[in-house]
Amino acid sequence: MTEETIKTEALMSEKRVFNPPKKIAENANIVDWEAALKRGEEDLEGFWEDAAKELEWFGKWDKVLDDSGKPFYKWFTGAKCNIVHNALDRHIKTPLKGKVAIIAEAEDGKVRKFTYAQLHKEVCKFANVLKSLGIKKGDRVAIYMPNIPEIAIAMLATVKIGAIHSVVFAGYGEGALKIRIEDAEAKIIVCADGVGRGGKKINLKDTVDKAVAQCPAIKKTIVVKNAGLDVDMANCAWYHELMETASDKCETERMDSEDILYILYTSGTTGKPKGVIHVHGGYMVGVNRTLRWVFDIKPQDIFWCAADPGWVTGHSYIVYGPLLAGTTTLMYEGHPTYPDPGRMWDIIERHSVTILYTAPTMIRMLMGLGDEWPKKHDLNTLRLLGSVGEPINPEAWMWYYKNVGGERCPIMDTWWQTETGMFMLTPTPQTPLKPGSATKPFPGVQAKIVDNDGKEVETGKGGHLAITTPWPAMLRTVYKNPERYKKTYWQEVPGGMYISGDIARKDEDGYFWVQGRSDDVLKIAGHRIGTAEIESAFVSHKAVAEAAVIGIPDEVKGETGKAFVILKKGFAGNAELVEDLKKHVRKELGPLAIIDSIKFVGSLPKTRSGKIMRRVLKARELGLDEGDTSALVD
Numbered sequence: 170m171t172e173e174t175i176k177t178e179a180l181m182s183e184k185r186v187f188n189p190p191k192k193i194a195e196n197a198n199i200v201d202w203e204a205a206l207k208r209g210e211e212d213l214e215g216f217w218e219d220a221a222k223e224l225e226w227f228g229k230w231d232k233v234l235d236d237s238g239k240p241f242y243k244w245f246t247g248a249k250c251n252i253v254h255n256a257l258d259r260h261i262k263t264p265l266k267g268k269v270a271i272i273a274e275a276e277d278g279k280v281r282k283f284t285y286a287q288l289h290k291e292v293c294k295f296a297n298v299l300k301s302l303g304i305k306k307g308d309r310v311a312i313y314m315p316n317i318p319e320i321a322i323a324m325l326a327t328v329k330i331g332a333i334h335s336v337v338f339a340g341y342g343e344g345a346l347k348i349r350i351e352d353a354e355a356k357i358i359v360c361a362d363g364v365g366r367g368g369k370k371i372n373l374k375d376t377v378d379k380a381v382a383q384c385p386a387i388k389k390t391i392v393v394k395n396a397g398l399d400v401d402m403a404n405c406a407w408y409h410e411l412m413e414t415a416s417d418k419c420e421t422e423r424m425d426s427e428d429i430l431y432i433l434y435t436s437g438t439t440g441k442p443k444g445v446i447h448v449h450g451g452y453m454v455g456v457n458r459t460l461r462w463v464f465d466i467k468p469q470d471i472f473w474c475a476a477d478p479g480w481v482t483g484h485s486y487i488v489y490g491p492l493l494a495g496t497t498t499l500m501y502e503g504h505p506t507y508p509d510p511g512r513m514w515d516i517i518e519r520h521s522v523t524i525l526y527t528a529p530t531m532i533r534m535l536m537g538l539g540d541e542w543p544k545k546h547d548l549n550t551l552r553l554l555g556s557v558g559e560p561i562n563p564e565a566w567m568w569y570y571k572n573v574g575g576e577r578c579p580i581m582d583t584w585w586q587t588e589t590g591m592f593m594l595t596p597t598p599q600t601p602l603k604p605g606s607a608t609k610p611f612p613g614v615q616a617k618i619v620d621n622d623g624k625e626v627e628t629g630k631g632g633h634l635a636i637t638t639p640w641p642a643m644l645r646t647v648y649k650n651p652e653r654y655k656k657t658y659w660q661e662v663p664g665g666m667y668i669s670g671d672i673a674r675k676d677e678d679g680y681f682w683v684q685g686r687s688d689d690v691l692k693i694a695g696h697r698i699g700t701a702e703i704e705s706a707f708v709s710h711k712a713v714a715e716a717a718v719i720g721i722p723d724e725v726k727g728e729t730g731k732a733f734v735i736l737k738k739g740f741a742g743n744a745e746l747v748e749d750l751k752k753h754v755r756k757e758l759g760p761l762a763i764i765d766s767i768k769f770v771g772s773l774p775k776t777r778s779g780k781i782m783r784r785v786l787k788a789r790e791l792g793l794d795e796g797d798t799s800a801l802v803d
Contacts, residue, residue: 185603199465202599209612224250225254226250229248243427244427271321273502281318294326298415304330305332324488333431339360356386356388365502443650445644473520473526482557487500510539551578556580560684579596588644620633632672632674703718714736723765731790734768742769
């Protein structure tokens with residue numbers, strides 16, 4: 170057995186455990202992780218009621234959890250609140266008003282900072298702008314901007330006056346934008362003229378104009394001058410001009426706990442996008458507690474969630490979560506490797522970032538560019554690391570842990586969804602870690618692995634990842650389509666559980682291992698094997714930066730696998746490497762992992778949130794219709 174094979178098997182072993190540094194564990198915001206898990210299981214409502222008491226309410230709830238209309242659960246019924254009051258208003262009555270709330274860096278290096286007091290004034294001004302244009306409680310406002318402070322201001326201002334925002338990621342084309350505007354019935358769209366990306370200026374306003382031309386419900390387009398582009402301003406208004414005359418005083422609307430906060434559309438990888446509904450009360454309770462406990466927010470922290478506000482990660486943990494926790498959130502508009510592969514590490518060094526939260530796709534990309542880039546920068550301010558968006562393979566986990574965290578920063582590998590609103594499976598700074606596992610459910614969350622009949626499966630076997638009890642930040646319904654909500658999430662498997670659509674397994678220590686989407690499973694000779702597991706085996710090879718695996722029909726075995734592989738620098742794709750990779754995967758996963766062919770590629774089709782679109786690869790391979798590709802990056 171070679172040294173490389175021994176190393177790989179050690180990485181893949183579920184027995185490998187990394188204990189958090191004693192200093193971090195002893196000073197964590199969560200006092201006792203095991204006790205919290207027990208409390209959340211034995212007293213679900215009491216656990217979340219305690220979390221709710223950490224925030225301010227205009228009027229207290231009559232009931233913590235109302236399950237009388239399940240699966241349409243309600244939390245903190247009868248309570249009056251507004252998430253913006255907790256994210257901004259209450260802070261400016263304290264010393265936090267002078268603290269930096271947002272650090273924003275553009276790709277060209279320009280940095281802007283907003284204290285809590287300054288951000289509050291900007292939000293009040295834009296709230297008054299919206300009111301002057303006729304926006305009132307319950308109206309929908311579409312937002313289409315890059316990762317700049319104005320997107321946060323527009324979101325908060327919309328919610329402050331009781332309206333509902335629908336943020337659309339600024340990489341979507343006109344068709345995807347049009348569908349989302351129409352479904353939400355938005356009256357106003359707030360956009361930017363353009364975005365800086367990879368040294369270029371990309372025009373966003375043209376996309377908006379084409380979409381709005383097909384959406385007669387839009388009464389006005391408000392444009393933020395971000396890239397300095399010459400754009401058509403017919404029936405439009407400049408953001409900065411409207412703000413010049415707006416008052417910086419605005420009362421926050423008193424909302425019911427169950428009033429809609431925002432609509433966020435899923436990426437559309439499986440048909441028409443679903444408008445996921447989140448509400449004020451439960452959402453703010455879940456997001457606040459999870460961020461404070463999982464990322465252990467301290468007064469001195471600089472929190473960088475390297476996602477985009479166009480996704481739920483950005484909603485919960487760029488905008489709302491950090492502001493609820495009174496911390497400093499960092500926003501970067503630009504490509505992570507521009508002007509060189511050290512850009513992220515340079516940002517961390519210059520801004521003294523203490524917590525970095527990013528996606529495995531990003532980690533693997535940076536890993537493929539070489540270890541030398543993070544080594545060129547001082548990353549000693551980092552205290553915690555995080556992973557989000559998809560399962561992280563052990564090899565990438567180890568690279569992140571060693572090269573970015575210096576083997577001293579625990580990795581908070583989180584599993585959650587647009588629909589869940591908050592972390593569901595996640596460690597805390599007190600949790601022993603296993604590379605590749607999201608560990609256990611957050612306290613107050615109950616999960617099981619079940620088969621197609623809703624029965625819990627044996628330890629080690631794969632099945633549907635199901636959430637068996639309600640949680641406060643859960644989606645309330647699909648906008649204008651309650652039947653789709655019930656059918657998609659609650660009726661797929663018997664038992665009245667929330668079915669996530671992901672396949673996972675649980676090990677003998679109770680740790681969960683998410684393997685991928687339920688439709689990303691190969692059936693080889695009657696056996697099921699997750700594509701994520703095969704891809705992880707590929708990436709554990711020293712030559713591989715990233716891989717995607719699809720099933721190809723086979724007359725004898727039902728399916729065999731085809732892999733699309735991106736190589737690291739310095740490796741050549743040849744017949745010898747193909748055979749070596751096939752042997753490596755068989756060694757890691759056994760004879761069932763039959764890879765019929767391997768193709769070396771320069772890129773993979775991905776959604777803008779970084780998830781590989783295997784169905785597009787499969788459709789291309791089999792000559793089928795690719796379906797809705799609006800979610801593709803390219």
